[in-house]
Amino acid sequence: MRAAGGATGADGGGRSRARRHAASSATSRRRAGAARLDDAGAFEEVIARRGAELVLHGHNHTQSLHRLAGPRGAVPVVGVASASARAETHRPGAAYHLFSISRAGTEVRVKGRARGFDEASGEVVDLGALDL
Numbered sequence: 864m865r866a867a868g869g870a871t872g873a874d875g876g877g878r879s880r881a882r883r884h885a886a887s888s889a890t891s892r893r894r895a896g897a898a899r900l901d902d903a904g905a906f907e908e909v910i911a912r913r914g915a916e917l918v919l920h921g922h923n924h925t926q927s928l929h930r931l932a933g934p935r936g937a938v939p940v941v942g943v944a945s946a947s948a949r950a951e952t953h954r955p956g957a958a959y960h961l962f963s964i965s966r967a968g969t970e971v972r973v974k975g976r977a978r979g980f981d982e983a984s985g986e987v988v989d990l991g992a993l994d995l
Contacts, residue, residue, distance in 0.1 A: 918939065926942060
């Protein structure tokens with residue numbers, strides 16, 4: 864993580880981080896036997912020092928949005944749902960996120976939308992914008 868976290872964004876580039884397990888102690892499941900990021904505190908410290916424009920994680924199989932402290936403000940931490948979960952066995956059912964990352968001068972802008980399976984229609988539908 865230190866090598867990957869070396870980018871500071873000073874060059875105007877965006878930085879995202881992707882993790883399998885929940886990326887912070889706040890987003891890690893707390894029940895016994897649940898997989899979680901053992902070094903979540905250390906990960907949070909790296910983000911607090913180096914920052915990122917977006918952190919993605921999976922493994923909890925639910926959509927979630929949290930924030931970590933960064934050097935220039937809050938960093939969105941997005942948990943992605945399972946893209947193959949059947950609604951009968953998981954609540955909510957299958958979903959995924961689409962992200963748009965662009966630059967405006969020296970600012971990096973990240974926008975996201977959720978899409979997922981609608982049980983009633985049997986279609987994949989837009990579930991709305993993510994408040995990043």
